[in-house]
Amino acid sequence: MCRFSLYPVDLGLIPLLCIMSVKGKKVLHMDRNSYYGAESASITPLEDLYKRFNLPGEPPESMGKGRDWNVDLIPKFLMANGQLVRMLLITQVTRYLEFKVIEGSYVYKKGKIYKVPSTETEALASSLMGLFEKRRFRKFLVFVANFDENDPRTMEGVDPKTTTMRDVYKKFDLSQDVIDFTGHSLALYRTDEYLDQPCKDAIERIKLYSESLARYGKSPYLYPLYGLGELPQGFARLSAIYGGTYMLNKPIEEIVVENGKVVGVKSEGEIARCKQLICDPSYIKDRVTKVGQVIRAICILSHTIAGTSDNNSCQIIIPQNQVNRKHDIYVCMISSTHNVAAKGKYIAIVSTTVETNDPESEIKPALDLLQPIEQKMVNISEQFGPTDMGNESQIFISRSYDATTHFETTCDDIKDIYRRMTGSDFDFAEMERKQKDTFGDVDAADN
Ligand SMILES: *[C@@H]1O[C@H](CO)[C@@H](O)[C@H](O)[C@H]1NC(C)=O
Numbered sequence: 001m002c003r004f005s006l007y008p009v010d011l012g013l014i015p016l017l018c019i020m021s022v023k024g025k026k027v028l029h030m031d032r033n034s035y036y037g038a039e040s041a042s043i044t045p046l047e048d049l050y051k052r053f054n055l056p057g058e059p060p061e062s063m064g065k066g067r068d069w070n071v072d073l074i075p076k077f078l079m080a081n082g083q084l085v086r087m088l089l090i091t092q093v094t095r096y097l098e099f100k101v102i103e104g105s106y107v108y109k110k111g112k113i114y115k116v117p118s119t120e121t122e123a124l125a126s127s128l129m130g131l132f133e134k135r136r137f138r139k140f141l142v143f144v145a146n147f148d149e150n151d152p153r154t155m156e157g158v159d160p161k162t163t164t165m166r167d168v169y170k171k172f173d174l175s176q177d178v179i180d181f182t183g184h185s186l187a188l189y190r191t192d193e194y195l196d197q198p199c200k201d202a203i204e205r206i207k208l209y210s211e212s213l214a215r216y217g218k219s220p221y222l223y224p225l226y227g228l229g230e231l232p233q234g235f236a237r238l239s240a241i242y243g244g245t246y247m248l249n250k251p252i253e254e255i256v257v258e259n260g261k262v263v264g265v266k267s268e269g270e271i272a273r274c275k276q277l278i279c280d281p282s283y284i285k286d287r288v289t290k291v292g293q294v295i296r297a298i299c300i301l302s303h304t305i306a307g308t309s310d311n312n313s314c315q316i317i318i319p320q321n322q323v324n325r326k327h328d329i330y331v332c333m334i335s336s337t338h339n340v341a342a343k344g345k346y347i348a349i350v351s352t353t354v355e356t357n358d359p360e361s362e363i364k365p366a367l368d369l370l371q372p373i374e375q376k377m378v379n380i381s382e383q384f385g386p387t388d389m390g391n392e393s394q395i396f397i398s399r400s401y402d403a404t405t406h407f408e409t410t411c412d413d414i415k416d417i418y419r420r421m422t423g424s425d426f427d428f429a430e431m432e433r434k435q436k437d438t439f440g441d442v443d444a445a446d447n
């Protein structure tokens with residue numbers, strides 16, 4: 001059997017390690033931190049969050065009990081039919097977690113926010129579009145819902161591999177505003193580069209949104225009770241069942257490489273030997289390169305966000321075009337409904353890819369939606385990607401978290417590492433079949 005030593009692990013990598021464990025690999029999991037989840041931890045109590053951001057003094061009494069708070073450093077929601085939920089189901093981590101659906105999904109247009117319409121009925125009811133626009137958008141949604149690559153009759157002359165998305169929009173005569181919210185709040189693209197790519201990917205993404213939404217209503221997004229920090233803990237417990245070892249508080253002194261290939265990891269003077277190594281970029285500075293910067297602002301509010309019908313949790317996407325940018329701005333809002341804040345308090349986290357020397361003013365359109373803000377904590381972090389793809393070294397490095405507020409890009413990275421490690425594609429369908437044979441059907445959300 002092949003031996004793996006796998007370490008520093010942020011949330012993105014943990015599903016991969018679990019999958020490796022489930023597949024019978026021997027996994028050692030080392031983390032320099034004393035808590036699970038590294039960059040993607042949930043911080044509790046609130047006092048610790050204040051310390052982390054060097055805020056003077058203790059949180060005011062109005063913030064309630066510090067223990068009621070579990071604040072994600074990197075907020076993300078799970079698409080109900082998305083890849084992370086599929087990985088959670090395959091690995092059975094769902095038995096340690098409880099999810100609740102996010103109450104609303106909104107999009108910004110000309111300074112105001114609107115509920116994202118993604119079904120025919122919602123499209124017809126939406127105030128986001130004029131009457132004729134609605135009809136055209138409805139036609140487009142029906143086309144996407146029926147689109148089946150294996151059935152040319154459903155494609156209406158659109159070739160998924162050659163027709164660009166720009167041409168598909170043209171075919172349905174959709175206006176710029178409708179294109180903006182379709183591409184950014186349904187297909188969840190971060191930039192407009194997809195417009196000139198073949199439409200297959202965009203159509204699949206819109207289907208994913210609609211099918212996720214159909215799952216639980218309200219929104220396509222799920223979020224675990226007590227915060228994202230619950231995910232790595234669930235994975236750690238699961239990995240133990242499969243014989244994996246999980247060590248916190250393990251400083252990594254050296255990655256030992258012989259003849260260009262990793263042979264082990266040195267921690268506290270001892271070498272744990274391995275044949276392959278997976279880690280995040282923070283552990284291996286000489287094999288990664290800077291790919292960008294992300295700004296994230298954690299805002300504590302005492303009110304729900306105006307225009308969201310008092311939703312206790314929601315996502316807002318500000319398409320780049322609406323605010324003359326290249327990258328979208330995202331807002332994730334959660335509260336005591338998901339057991340992450342004291343009653344009557346709301347955590348809204350704003351994030352985007354940095355484009356200028358003044359990142360804080362870049363997120364102003366989002367901050368304006370949240371006013372008044374009781375407490376704001378801003379972090380700007382560098383993003384890295386691997387320069388060593390691991391062919392020779394057998395060191396597999398993940399990408400830093402991007403600004404998106406869902407896990408789809410993280411899962412793409414996991415699949416990419418999986419392919420580099422094993423030489424074969426990650427086959428969801430096959431793993432799901434095996435899992436179903438063992439455990440029968442399961443569902444993610446209790447809702
Ligand atoms: C969330 O907002 C939608 C409309 O934007 C509304 O229909 C729904 O009732 C709200 N849900 C809650 C729980 O407030």
Ligand SMILES: *[C@@H]1O[C@H](CO)[C@@H](O)[C@H](O)[C@H]1NC(C)=O
Nearest residue numbers: 039052053073379380381382
């Ligand atoms: C800010 O982000 C960097 C990089 O992700 C991280 O190392 C640092 O701990 C963060 N700072 C705070 C206060 O969370």
Ligand SMILES: *[C@@H]1O[C@H](CO)[C@@H](O)[C@H](O)[C@H]1NC(C)=O
Nearest residue numbers: 389390391392419420421423
């Ligand atoms: C390394 O792996 C990548 C992707 O798996 C592949 O495209 C590339 O050709 C490989 N390089 C070498 C030197 O084997």
